[in-house]
Amino acid sequence: MPELPNLQNTKTPMPVQDPSVRAHNFNEVATGYTEEMAINEAKRCLNCKHMPCVGGCPVKVYIPEFIAKVRAGDFDGAYEVIQKSSRLPAICGRVCPQETQCESKCVRGIKGEPVAIGRLERFVADYHNKKTNQVVNDIQKNGIKVAIVGSGPSGLACAGELAQKGYEVTVFEALHKLGGVLAYGIPEFRLPKKILDLEISNLKNMGVKFETNVVIGRTITVDELLGGGYGAVFIGTGAGLPRFMGIDGEGLNGVYSANEFLTRSNLMQAYENNSETPIMKGGNVAVVGGGNVAMDAARTALRLGANKVYIIYRRSMDEMPARKEEIEHAIEEGIEFKILTNPIEVLGHKNENDKKDPKNGFVRAIRCIKMELGEPDENGRRRPVEIPNSEFDIDVDVVIMAIGTSPNPLIKNTTGGLDVNKYGCIVVDEQTFKTSKDYVYAGGDAVTGAATVISAMGAGKTAGNAIDELLKNNK
Amino acid sequence: MFQIVNKKMLNNTVCEMDVLAPMVAKKARAGQFIILRVDEGGERIPLTVAGCDENEGLVKIIFQIVGSTTEKLNQKNVGDSISDFVGPLGNPTEIENVKNACVVGGGVGCAIAMPVARALKNSGANVTSVIGFRSKDIVILEDEFKEISNNFYLTTDDGTYGEQGNVCVPLERLLASGTKFDKIYAIGPLIMMKFVVATAKKYNIPCIVSMNPIMIDGTGMCGCCRLSVNGKMKFACVDGPDFDGYGVDFDEAMWRNNMYKEFEAKKREETCNLFKKEVR
Incomplete structure (x- = not known):
């Protein structure tokens, strides 16, 4: 007679650093389940025969199966189950938008909160990473070379998939550090760099080679790779080119793209004392946008020492695309949301009497206009419309x-x-x-435009299988 | 790691290095740049490629010791290595269909102007070079320019060498006397490029400028190197670094380059103090 499920209607709470403390440090916000918490949460799973949760996962992790292992206290077994589908569980458990994926399909979510699948995944991965000295993988190599362009989520997933099948995989990265957006974009307090490094070293142990400082298209081209012995090329170059609004004042000092601000802080470690990389700290900061990147930038600015941080978003809270948890964390930390508000100009210091005034050319305020929601657009989101004569200024030093x-x-x-x-x-x-070019595949944001880490991983994995189908006859 | 194979001081503050980077050496063309990091935790800085030896796999860089990172780079000697060296980045300078070219270089910008002048020469163009410096003791690459130029002019601001004045003095004289150029290439401090563009405009001669804004990744990712060209936002790393000088908003570019002036001065001082301690 199997044990009855835990009927508690809410998720086992995730321990987190106190908001007033974490707003001033870069340590991880959520500290992770204990073994007891994980087992308690695992017992909430009904182990549904039709496994709706798996259908919501872009890489098809066998969710009920791994949760059953957690419930039995077999955490290593749980890790093995996850490994069959995902090579990067410590990352996915932290940054996936589970509420719109696996957890959105969970039967327990109908009458209460769904099972905390993401938290359990993270627990299992962390348990494994903490405990094991990396297992040396003795995969039989097949001698076929595949090149992966970009070491972000799609590239890493594709590399893992192909390495597991015996291919000789080389990943080329333009920057000096591996991980793509996981390294330059997602901040330390949400995804500690040591977690990323561990997941990458797991791939290295599988035989994946990494080459940093190589810009494909400049240092070497895709055609040269194909002509140079690589059987196939996977392009996972992401969507890195930042957009600006096209309003006046965006050239002022103190206006950053979120990519630049986060790159300075994360990749170039401007958050550390005595860093070689400058970043504007302190003062008031306005972040324009309502996605995960906006939350990351706002919370990074706060931790760097800003007095006041605003999120400026042209729609309402309901339309905000960021993960729910990130929005909640941002509110708890004291970030002020200016919703239904849109910037129309960035204003700068301009001392006409003193051309040498060091403040000249720097931001002093952002001019905004109030918005209201009108008719739904093609995506069904209500279109924001300006309210005439509702302009107002917010005094800020930095605009992101x-x-x-x-x-x-x-x-x-x-x-x-x-x-x-x-x-x-x-x-x-x-x-x-597969792209329009033979032997060339692509996935992730380079294909979809800016999306999520996990959908990129899903694409990398699927492309890896397709590349295997293409090349395996050449073995 | 990337090894330094040759090193030479061109003047008191300008250093030339050959770095072993065969993949970059094979591809780099005049006008393109590289990004390097001296060591772990260091800054990424862009430097224009001053020349390449494809057979030896060497890339030549010339830099002025102006900040903490260039100070650290200058501490490296032949046989030492730097941790990162990536490129070639940006678009090569367009030299096609130019029969009569004028290359204007200012200060350490001459290091960038030199490969452009040489590429023009090699393409069969008639090259007039105008290079300018503040003073005699910082003149660099004079012989190299002389060798490849059909006409050569050198100015110093203080008149200690060559003609007194800035580069616009001989340029204006040439243009006023009816010399026709298909294109002028101006490479140097922003203020110099601004005035060369103004001079070129007066005589309706196209003028290309090479922009050197603050950069991080150099591949189009951060948007830090943005500038306004004909009212449109451009990224120097992927759209440039060369632009039509007539359209560039130089005033904006000048204030953007000063964004971290205070921080940079402080870091420079810290680094200098550190090296002094080590020497002692």
Whole structure:
């Protein structure tokens, strides 16, 4: 007779650092389940036969199966189950938007909160990473070389998939550090760099080679890779080109793209004392946008020592695309949300009497206009409309634009026969992620435009399987 | 790691290095740049490629010791290595269909102007070079320019060498006397490029400028190097670094380059103090 499920209607709470403390440090916000908490939460799972949660997961983790192992206290067994589908569980458990994926399908969510699948995944991965000295993998190599362009989520997932199947995988990275957006974008307090490094070293142990400081399209082209012995190339270059609003004053000192602000803080470690990289700290900061990147930028600014941080978003809280948890954390930490508000100009210091005034050219305020929600647009979101004569200024020293990114045109411009759509996204076959060019596959934000880490991983994994289908006959 | 194979001081504050980076050496063309990091935890700085030896796999860089990172780079000697060196980045300078070219270089900008002048020469163009410096003791690359130029002019602000004045003095004289150029290439301090553009405009001659804003990744990711060209936002790393000088908002570019002036001065001082201690 199996044990009855835990009927508690809410998730086992995640221990977190107190908001007033964490607003001033870069340590991880959520500290993770204990073994007892994990087992308690695992007991909430009904182990549904039709497994709706798995359908909500882009990489199809066998969720009920791994949760059953957690429930039995077999954490190593749980890790093995997850490993069959995902090579990067410590990352996914932290940054996936579970509320719109696996957890949104959970039967327990109908009458209460769904099972905390993400928290359990994180627990299992952390348990494994803490305990094991990396297992040396003795995978039989097949001698076929595959090149992966970009070491972000899609590239890492594709590399893991192919390495597991015996391919000799080389990942090329333009920056000096591996991880793509996981390294330069997502802040330390949400994804500690040591977690990322551990997941990457797991791949290295599987035989994956990494080459930093190589810009594909410049240092070496996709065609040169194909001509140089690589059987196939996977492009996972992301959507790195930042967008600006096109309003006056965006060239002022103190206006950053979220990419620049986060890159300075994360990748270039400006958050550390005595860093070599400058960043504007303190003062008042306005972050424009309502996505995860906006939350990351706002919370980073706060931790760097800002007096006051505003999120400026043109729609209402209900339309905000960021993960619910990130919005809640931001509110708890004291970030002020200026919703239904849109910037129309960034205002700068301009001392006409003293051209040498050091403040000249720096931001002093952001001019905004109030918005109201009108008719739904093509995506069903209600379109924000300006309210006439409602302009007002907010005094700020720093403005961070977090309004999205576009794919980098470098690969397209240097690779013959690679089709892109009108937004610059690489066009692929939906089943295989094959591009218009033979032996070249692509996935992640380079294909979809800015999306999530896990959908990129899903694409990398699927493309890895398709590449295997293509090349395995050459073995 | 990338090894330093040759090192030479061109004047008291300008250093030339050959770095072993075969993949970059194979691809780099005049006008392109690289980004380097001296050591772990260091800054990424862009430097224009001053020349390449494809056979030896060497990339030549020339830099002025102005900040903490260039100070640290200058402490490295032949045989030492730097941790990161990536490129070539940016678009090569367009030299096609130019028969009569004028290359204007200012200060350490001459290090960038030199490969452009040489590329023009090699493409068969008639090259007039105008290079300017503050003073005699910081003149660099004079012989190299002389060698490849059909006409050569050198100015110093204080008149201690060559003609007294800035580069616009001989340039204006040439243009006023009816010399026709298909294109002028101006490479140097922003203020110099601004005035060269103004001079070129007066005589309706196209003028290309090479912009050197603050950068981080150099691949189009951060938007830090943005500038306004004909009222449109451009990124120097992927759209440039060369732009039509007529359209560039130099005043904006000048204030943007001063964004971290205070921080940089402080870091420079800290680094200098550190090295002094080590020497002692």
